Amino acid sequence: MLHHWMVMPTCLPLVRRRCHACASERFRAAGKFRVNAHHKLIDVWLLVLCAGCGETAKLTVLERVDVRPVRPDLLDRLHANDLALTAELLRDPVVQRRNRVALDWDGAWRLDTGGSGHLDRETIDVSVRFAARIPVRPARLIAGGCGLSRAEIERLITEGEIVSAVPLSGRRSGGFSFLLKC
Secondary structure: OEEEEEEEEOOOOEEEOOOOOOOOOEEEEEEEEEEEEEOOEEEEEEEEEEOOOOOEEEEEEEEEEEOOOOOHHHHHHHHOOOHHHHHHHHHOHHHHHHHOOEEEOOOOEEEEOOOOOOOOOOEEEEEEEEOOOOOEOHHHHHHHHHOOOHHHHHHHHHOOOEEOOOOOOOOEOOOEEEEEEO
16 A cells, blocks of 8 residues: 655745854744835845844845836735745745755654554555655655664665665655565
């Protein structure tokens, strides 16, 4: 029987960027936007706060863009400081690249296994899906879902008791499947 696991965000991730005031490397999203209009041009920044000193930094979302092509519902969400929009923009690779930042997902996600016991069967087929691009080590996911240590999971992978079409080493942020032979 196929089991479906889902990796889901629980809160906004931290932003990895160096603070110019205190040299901390973590910022938390304030959930607020700064929108500035210059005649027909618009600038939009996402405000983030340093986890060390509380200093505010701006992540550029739009820069000197003509206001006409910007959707009115997007402008409304920006003016309302929409938290869902904050999450969308933080995960946007274009915004991350433009601002030279990365996301720190430690403690900001959870694994939903559907609540079923997995170790009482002979063979378990599991499909893992991601609700957001959260980079996680597959061994950590499997260990958490099966209630085993990561060392035990690594041993099972080495012995061929856990098999997958994708490599289970490194980090993954996209869906994968694996087979656990008990």
